[in-house]
Amino acid sequence: MFTHYRTQSLILKKTDQGETDRIFTVFTKDFGKMDLLAKAERKTASKLKGALENFYLSEIEFIQGKAYKTLTDAILIDDFKNLRKDLKKLQIAHKISELFDNLIKGEEPDPQIWQLLTETFNTLNTHNLKPKIYSLIYYHFLWNFLSVLGYQPEFYQCSVCQGKITPESIFFSPQEGGLICARCTISVKSAKQIDENTVKIIRLMLKKDLPTLKKLKIEDENLKQLSLISNFYLSETLEQAG
Numbered sequence: 001m002f003t004h005y006r007t008q009s010l011i012l013k014k015t016d017q018g019e020t021d022r023i024f025t026v027f028t029k030d031f032g033k034m035d036l037l038a039k040a041e042r043k044t045a046s047k048l049k050g051a052l053e054n055f056y057l058s059e060i061e062f063i064q065g066k067a068y069k070t071l072t073d074a075i076l077i078d079d080f081k082n083l084r085k086d087l088k089k090l091q092i093a094h095k096i097s098e099l100f101d102n103l104i105k106g107e108e109p110d111p112q113i114w115q116l117l118t119e120t121f122n123t124l125n126t127h128n129l130k131p132k133i134y135s136l137i138y139y140h141f142l143w144n145f146l147s148v149l150g151y152q153p154e155f156y157q158c159s160v161c162q163g164k165i166t167p168e169s170i171f172f173s174p175q176e177g178g179l180i181c182a183r184c185t186i187s188v189k190s191a192k193q194i195d196e197n198t199v200k201i202i203r204l205m206l207k208k209d210l211p212t213l214k215k216l217k218i219e220d221e222n223l224k225q226l227s228l229i230s231n232f233y234l235s236e237t238l239e240q241a242g
């Protein structure tokens, strides 16, 4: 007899397999990231249908086979209706799914990532959210996701000399892992200047203060720099992660 495992999961990706099967990449509460085979899922009569779709939160049941883990049951918990009605929110969900693809290799439960992921989807699913806040929710996810995975950036002192940062001239270097003081930039290549407001926003993010972030009035200029610095750090991390 096979052991049947049950857990909550957020579906990140689906890939067709053979004639009628599908592989679902999910992040689960109890087992971390997994690929699960759904046999004959693309047939209309499949009993798994209705609970398996990208960005659904579902309770799933599976067995461990020789080559695959096979889904035996799926019950929908939340289909995040407001999220899937909005193309911009969906784009963020896809970007988050890519981050899992690129940065999480093994199967390992992680309560912090589970919490961050479900909180992010619940927040994105909020009705009447201002579009500018969408990006803040994404970057909040990104910085905390990288931190949990061991790429916690230094945002309080100089990453090189551990000295104080003066608000008038702050620099950021992904290679050094965080902020750089004006003196140390001389010896650090590829450091970008970063303004104080962006530093404050990223600090708020790393404090996991989503409620304050949701109320934040952010200027376009800051949003641009936030995006620049975040992507700068992400690309360096992806390179390190190989």
Ligand SMILES: [Zn+2]
Pocket (backbone or CB within 6 Å): 158, 159, 160, 161, 162, 163, 180, 181, 182, 183, 184
């Ligand atoms: Zn320094």
